[in-house]
Amino acid sequence: MAQAKKALAKNNSRQTSPRIVRSSVKTYDNYIGGKWVPSESGEHFENINPADTNDIIGRFALSTSKDVNAAVNAAREAFDGWRNTPAPRRAEILFRLGEILLGNKPRFTADMTREMGKVLKEAGGDVQEAIDCTYYTAGEGRRLHGFTTPAEMPDKFAMCVRQPVGLCGLITPWNFPMAIPSWKLIPALVCGNTVVLKPAEDTPFSTYNLVEACEQAGIPPGVVNLVTGYGENAGAAITNHTALRLISFTGSTETGRTVASACAERNAICSLEMGGKNVIIVMEDADIDLAIEGAVWGAFGTSGQRCTASSRLVVHKKIYKQFCKKLVEHAKRLRVGNGADAKTDMGPVINADAVKKIMGYIDIGQKEDGATLACGGKRLTRGEYARGFFIEPTVFTDVAPDMRIAQEEIFGPVTTVIPTRSLDEAVEIANGVRYGLSAAIYTTDVNRAFRAMNDMYTGIFYVNASTIGAEVHLPFGGTKATGNGHREAGTQVLDIFSEWKSIYVDYSGKLQRAQIDMVEGMG
Numbered sequence: 001m002a003q004a005k006k007a008l009a010k011n012n013s014r015q016t017s018p019r020i021v022r023s024s025v026k027t028y029d030n031y032i033g034g035k036w037v038p039s040e041s042g043e044h045f046e047n048i049n050p051a052d053t054n055d056i057i058g059r060f061a062l063s064t065s066k067d068v069n070a071a072v073n074a075a076r077e078a079f080d081g082w083r084n085t086p087a088p089r090r091a092e093i094l095f096r097l098g099e100i101l102l103g104n105k106p107r108f109t110a111d112m113t114r115e116m117g118k119v120l121k122e123a124g125g126d127v128q129e130a131i132d133c134t135y136y137t138a139g140e141g142r143r144l145h146g147f148t149t150p151a152e153m154p155d156k157f158a159m160c161v162r163q164p165v166g167l168c169g170l171i172t173p174w175n176f177p178m179a180i181p182s183w184k185l186i187p188a189l190v191c192g193n194t195v196v197l198k199p200a201e202d203t204p205f206s207t208y209n210l211v212e213a214c215e216q217a218g219i220p221p222g223v224v225n226l227v228t229g230y231g232e233n234a235g236a237a238i239t240n241h242t243a244l245r246l247i248s249f250t251g252s253t254e255t256g257r258t259v260a261s262a263c264a265e266r267n268a269i270c271s272l273e274m275g276g277k278n279v280i281i282v283m284e285d286a287d288i289d290l291a292i293e294g295a296v297w298g299a300f301g302t303s304g305q306r307c308t309a310s311s312r313l314v315v316h317k318k319i320y321k322q323f324c325k326k327l328v329e330h331a332k333r334l335r336v337g338n339g340a341d342a343k344t345d346m347g348p349v350i351n352a353d354a355v356k357k358i359m360g361y362i363d364i365g366q367k368e369d370g371a372t373l374a375c376g377g378k379r380l381t382r383g384e385y386a387r388g389f390f391i392e393p394t395v396f397t398d399v400a401p402d403m404r405i406a407q408e409e410i411f412g413p414v415t416t417v418i419p420t421r422s423l424d425e426a427v428e429i430a431n432g433v434r435y436g437l438s439a440a441i442y443t444t445d446v447n448r449a450f451r452a453m454n455d456m457y458t459g460i461f462y463v464n465a466s467t468i469g470a471e472v473h474l475p476f477g478g479t480k481a482t483g484n485g486h487r488e489a490g491t492q493v494l495d496i497f498s499e500w501k502s503i504y505v506d507y508s509g510k511l512q513r514a515q516i517d518m519v520e521g522m523g
């Protein structure tokens, strides 16, 4: 009951005006052991369109630790069958999944825009990322390379193979509701693991679509289990479940820290992808129009709600005024609206809490000594915006590197422009935050590009391109407070979802001691 009240309270916090609750709203269950089942509590939470809070997308299972237990049991039962299925056969099923995702791309795209708010083109990109990830990673089913190496002894063979980790808990955020679950799910499956997946409470529908496609593709019961619900209940139950050998988490640095502590307590493997405060450096020799395009796209794409968003622009003094003028002109031209409208450039932010946080930072920025609010700064509430979470594209200029708006992750359509005198200073400013996800430089000087490439301490770096736009076959992740040393995507993700086993085969027919045991007099 307490949980039901909490669910209601949270949903109310997402409203801007009284909502019409339609009895026709569809109910969505968990997927456990190959069956769609309601949560044990029988309770639900509502998934609401952030562009129009009268539009309730569905009522999703509000899960507790009991549902997580059931999902873990199903994953346990399915594990031996799946890990012993040859990897190329596992991959064939994943290729089928890729086909299903491709066939349903328009529907999944529209569903995503409706639940998450991003414009259709970007939602299509999110679905496409899942498709690309599926095809690319399924290819690993015929590789999953290990290695052989010479042994110290004669008549002895040494090799190293990958084995699945076991049962994995996957916890994902709302900003890429199909791409990020697929980044974790597909490599986990190709490696032979079984999983319990919990999407963010704001965007369960896109992950539901992904899991339904898994069922259609013929992934055996229990291999993929979906449990929807809140982080503090379902999420924490996953994090703390002793049978889950690995937790793969993407979300805020604060939640990631909680997840990591819980994993440390029970010796679980933990892979974290967390926040960012990404930077574009623009040198005086840059193609300014190109840099402006990159900055606008990086700062306001997905309404600034990307972990790789360009929230800091460090611009050389010689072009600073010109850059700021053009940036503001472009930001003002962006058409804010419902992402489902093809004319919209920038959709809403995710929910009422996000509006509060972002408007709070805009307020902080206005109070910070020296910063200038150059454009935007207001929440849009009239007419077509009345029932959604819309904020103007916002630019602060004359920002100092140590201001809070230049240090903390705002995760909204707000960017900051910081003047610099040199590349060395720019790099120092750029590295001077607690995060280390993505950075970029715009310059026509190849020496400067390589200098920055060498000196920036981030997991991703771009030259003459924005901080957003990663490709699935390159490793993705960050340094410092952004990650804990792992990388998703590429082949590097296989190192998260598999463990190395070193195997020695001695065919000499006698006891051969390894060098380490060659004690004098005992050899």
Ligand code: NAD
Pocket: 171, 172, 173, 174, 175, 176, 180, 198, 199, 200, 201, 229, 230, 231, 232, 234, 235, 236, 239, 250, 251, 252, 253, 255, 256, 258, 259, 273, 274, 275, 276, 306, 307, 308, 409, 411, 437, 477, 478, 482
């Ligand atoms: P969040 O941390 O609030 O939630 C992420 C997930 O964790 C959700 O599924 C949530 O239900 C769950 N959760 C919350 N509390 C939990 C708990 N105590 N135990 C277990 N699970 C819990 O993050 P968010 O608001 O959904 O996402 C935005 C954040 O994600 C931003 O900081 C962004 O930078 C980051 N992000 C990072 C990457 C990356 O790859 N580095 C990608 C996308 C988003």
